[in-house]
Amino acid sequence: MAEPMELLCWGGDWDLPSVHTDSLIVLAYAKFSGAKLAVKSIDWTWRTITASVPQLHYEASTVTEPTQILNFLRKQRFNADYELTAKQGADTMAYIALLEEKLRPALLHTFWVDADNYANLTRPWFTSHSPFPLNFFVPGRQASLALSRILLTKAESPLLNITEVEGKIYSEAKECLNLLSHRLGNFHFFFGDTPTSLDAFVFGHIAPLIKAPLPSGQLQKHLNQLDNLCQFCNTILKNYFNASAEKRTDCSPTAIHDPVDANLQKLTQLVNKESNLIEKMDDNLRSSPQHRPHRH
Amino acid sequence: MSLAAEAFVSQIAAAEPWPEKATLYQPLKEDQILLSDSASSLAVQTFLRMCGLPVQVSCCANAEYMSPSGKVPFIHVGNQVVSELGPIVQFIKAKGHSLSDGLDDVQRAEMKAYMELVNNMLLTAELYIQWCDDYTATEISRPRYSSPYSWPLNHILAYQKQWEVRRKMNAIGWSGKNLEQVYEDVSQCCQALSQRLGTQPYFFNKQPTELDALVFGHLFTILTTQLTNDELAEKVKSYTNLLSFCHRIEQTYFKEDKGSRSV
Numbered sequence: 301m302a303e304p305m306e307l308l309c310w311g312g313d314w315d316l317p318s319v320h321t322d323s324l325i326v327l328a329y330a331k332f333s334g335a336k337l338a339v340k341s342i343d344w345t346w347r348t349i350t351a352s353v354p355q356l357h358y359e360a361s362t363v364t365e366p367t368q369i370l371n372f373l374r375k376q377r378f379n380a381d382y383e384l385t386a387k388q389g390a391d392t393m394a395y396i397a398l399l400e401e402k403l404r405p406a407l408l409h410t411f412w413v414d415a416d417n418y419a420n421l422t423r424p425w426f427t428s429h430s431p432f433p434l435n436f437f438v439p440g441r442q443a444s445l446a447l448s449r450i451l452l453t454k455a456e457s458p459l460l461n462i463t464e465v466e467g468k469i470y471s472e473a474k475e476c477l478n479l480l481s482h483r484l485g486n487f488h489f490f491f492g493d494t495p496t497s498l499d500a501f502v503f504g505h506i507a508p509l510i511k512a513p514l515p516s517g518q519l520q521k522h523l524n525q526l527d528n529l530c531q532f533c534n535t536i537l538k539n540y541f542n543a544s545a546e547k548r549t550d551c552s553p554t555a556i557h558d559p560v561d562a563n564l565q566k567l568t569q570l571v572n573k574e575s576n577l578i579e580k581m582d583d584n585l586r587s588s589p590q591h592r593p594h595r596h
Numbered sequence: 597m598s599l600a601a602e603a604f605v606s607q608i609a610a611a612e613p614w615p616e617k618a619t620l621y622q623p624l625k626e627d628q629i630l631l632s633d634s635a636s637s638l639a640v641q642t643f644l645r646m647c648g649l650p651v652q653v654s655c656c657a658n659a660e661y662m663s664p665s666g667k668v669p670f671i672h673v674g675n676q677v678v679s680e681l682g683p684i685v686q687f688i689k690a691k692g693h694s695l696s697d698g699l700d701d702v703q704r705a706e707m708k709a710y711m712e713l714v715n716n717m718l719l720t721a722e723l724y725i726q727w728c729d730d731y732t733a734t735e736i737s738r739p740r741y742s743s744p745y746s747w748p749l750n751h752i753l754a755y756q757k758q759w760e761v762r763r764k765m766n767a768i769g770w771s772g773k774n775l776e777q778v779y780e781d782v783s784q785c786c787q788a789l790s791q792r793l794g795t796q797p798y799f800f801n802k803q804p805t806e807l808d809a810l811v812f813g814h815l816f817t818i819l820t821t822q823l824t825n826d827e828l829a830e831k832v833k834s835y836t837n838l839l840s841f842c843h844r845i846e847q848t849y850f851k852e853d854k855g856s857r858s859v
Contacts, residue, residue: 365769390788394709397716445767452767479705 304338305358305376308351311341311429314511317541319425321407323354325366325504331540332495335378343429348438366504367396370497381496388491392498395483395490398476403505405450406473406519410509412446413462416516474522477506481526488535495536507533612674614691618651620644621659622669627743628657630736631821632722637669639681639813644671645849646804647693657744685806695805703800707807710792710799714807717785718814720770721778725828727761729775732824783831786815790835797844804845811838812845 307330309323317339318324330337337356342348356363356372363372374381381389411422418439426439447462454465480502489495490502506523510533514520523529622637623629629637637653644651651671656662663670663679670679678687688694696704726737741757742750765771770778789811798804799811815838819829832838 386791387794390791391706391709393784393788394706394713394792397713398709401712401716449767452764479701479708482701483705485702 304336305356307337307339308342308347308355308357309339309353311343313425314508314513315537316507316511319508319512320353321404321504321508322366323504324507325500326354326356326369328495328503328536328540329370329373329380329497329500330378332497332500333373333378333380335373335376344431346431346434348426348430349434349441366501370500380494380500383494384491384496392496395480395498396501398479399501399505402472402476405454405469407505407509408446408450409466409469410514410517410519411512412443413450414516417514418443420515421512470519473519477519477523477526477529481529484528484532486528488532495540499532499536502529503533503536507537612691614649614693615674616650618649618671618673620651620653620669620671621656621662622653623659624655624657624744628740629655630726630740631817631823632719632726633668634821635719635722635814635817636667636681637813638817639810640669640671640684642812642845642849643681643685643695643806643809644688646695646809647688649688649693681806681810695803696800698803699800699805707800707805710789710807711810713785713788714810714814717781718818720765720768721782721785722814722818723761724765724770724773724778725775725823727758728765728771733758735824779827779831782828783834786832786835786838790838793837793841795837798841808841808845812842816842816846 307323307326309318309327310320312318316324317327318341327337327339329335342351342353347353352364354364354366354369356369358372358376363369373379381392384392410417412418423439423443426442427435430438450465450469451462454469484490487493490498506529509517509520509523510530512520620637620640623633625634641651641653659668659670660666664677665679667680670677671684673687676687678684696707699707725732727733738754738758742754745753762771773781793799798808800807815832818832819839819842821829823829
C-alpha cells in the first residue's frame with residue numbers, strides 16, 4: 301500500500317479514542333481487521349461544520365457513513381467477518397438494524413436533547429473542541445438534527461411532543477440493551493473469540509454511554525447493571541485501544557519502525573552466531589573418535 | 597399514550613375475549629392503497645390468521661386518519677383501537693394468544709432483530725421507491741393516494757404526504773441514495789433473510805411467529821404489486837427459498853382466497 305488510509309473523526313475523551321459513535325465504530329473495526337489508519341481529528345478545524353464525519357480518504361476516493369466505510373475496508377481485504385457463516389452474517393445485519401432503530405434514538409436523546417446532559421456535558425465539550433466562531437453553531441446544529449431525527453422517526457402524529465416520545469424511546473432502548481446482553485451471554489465477543497463488525501457497532505454505540513460522565517443518565521444506570529456489556533466494552537478498550545493510545549500521539553510513523561529494524565538486526569546476528577557455533581561443535585564431534593557411536 | 601395508560605389498557609384488554617366482530621381497517625384495496633401500506637396490512641392479517649383469530653377487513657378511504665397513530669392498518673376490537681404490527685402483537689399477547697412463547701431469550705432477541713431489519717430496510721426501501729423516485733411518485737403513488745378525493749384536495753394531500761416522507765428520508769440519511777443503491781439494499785436484506793431461513797419451513801423451525809407474518813406480508817406484496825418496473829420483484833425472486841416460503845404460507849393460511857391472489 302503506497303500510503304495509509306486517512307480517517308477524519310471527532311477527537312477522544314473520557315478514555316475513549318473518539319466521543320462520536322460512528323467514528324468509534326470505524327476505529328474499532330479498523331483495529332479488529334488490522335487496517336492501518338492515519339487518524340486525523342477534526343477538532344478545532346473548520347471541518348467540524350463542513351465535513352460529515354467519519355470520512356475515509358484513500359488515494360482519490362472519499363467514503364462516508366460507517367456501513368460504506370466498512371464495505372470499502374472489506375474490499376481492500378481488511379475483513380474481520382471472514383470466518384462468519386452465512387447465517388451469522390445475516391444475524392449481523394439484523395442486530396445492526398436493531399441497534400439503529402431502538403438504541404440510537406435514545407442515545408441521541410441522552411446526549412443532545414436531554415436538557416441536563418446537553419447543557420452540562422455535550423455542549424461544553426463540543427464548544428471547546430470547535431474553533432471560533434463555529435463553537436456557537438456546531439452544538440446547536442447537531443442538537444436540532446438529533447431532535448428532528450427522533451421526532452420524524454419515532455413520533456407518530458398524536459405524539460408530536462418530545463416528552464411523550466421520551467418514555468417510548470427509553471423503554472425500547474432498555475429492551476434493546478437487555479436483548480444484546482442476552483445474546484452476548486458469557487462470551488467475550490458476539491461470535492466466538494474474535495471480534496467482528498457487529499462487535500464494532502455495539503462497541504461504538506455503548507462505549508460513550510458507559511464512559512461519559514452524564515449528569516442525568518437513566519439509560520447509563522440501566523447499562524451499568526448489565527455486567528457483561530460493560531465487561532465487553534472494557535475488554536475491547538484494554539486489548540485494542542490502550543496500547544495504541546500512546547502511539548497515536550506519536551506523529552512520525554518512521555520512529556516506530558526504527559527500533560523494530562534494530563531489533564531484527566540484533567536477532568539476525570545472534571542467530572548467525574548460534575549457527576556458527578553449532579557448526580563448529582558439530583565438526584568437533586564428527587572428528588572425535590570417542591563419541592562416534594553415540595551419534596547414531 | 598403514556599406507559600401507565602398503555603399498561604392500564606392492556607389490563608382491560610386481557611379481561612375480554614376476542615369478539616366476533618373484530619375489524620381491520622385499511623385504505624381502499626383497488627384504487628388507493630400503496631405498496632408499503634398493503635404490505636403492513638397483509639402482515640397483520642397473516643399474523644391474525646396464524647393466531648386463529650377471525651377478523652373482517654374493511655376498506656375505507658380515510659383509514660389513515662382514523663388510525664390512532666396515523667399509520668395503517670389498525671384493528672378495532674371491542675372498544676379498543678390498536679394500530680401497527682408491534683402494538684397489535686402486544687395487545688393480542690395481553691389477550692392470551694402468542695406465537696413466540698416457545699422461544700428462549702436469545703431466539704426472541706434474534707426475532708426482534710430480524711423484524712427491525714425488515715422494518716429498517718424493506719419498509720424504508722418501499723417508501724423510498726414510492727415517494728422519492730420521481731417517476732414512480734408521479735405515475736403511481738400520487739394518483740393512487742389521492743384517488744378518492746376531488747380537486748384541489750387530491751393535489752394538496754398527495755404533495756403533503758410526499759413531503760412528509762421525503763423529510764423522514766432526509767432525517768435518516770436515505771435521501772443521498774439513488775435507486776440502484778436502494779435496490780442493492782433490498783437485495784442484501786433478502787439475502788440475509790434467505791440465509792437465516794435456510795431450508796427450514798419457518799424462521800424458527802416448526803412454528804410460525806410474527807417474524808414470518810411480517811416477512812410474508814412484505815415479500816408477497818412486492819411480488820404481486822405492479823410498479824413501473826419489475827426490478828424489485830426480480831430481486832426477491834432470485835431467492836428460491838423465500839419464494840417457496842411465501843407459497844407455503846399462502847397455501848396454509850389463505851386457502852379460501854386462492855382464487856383472487858396469485859404469485
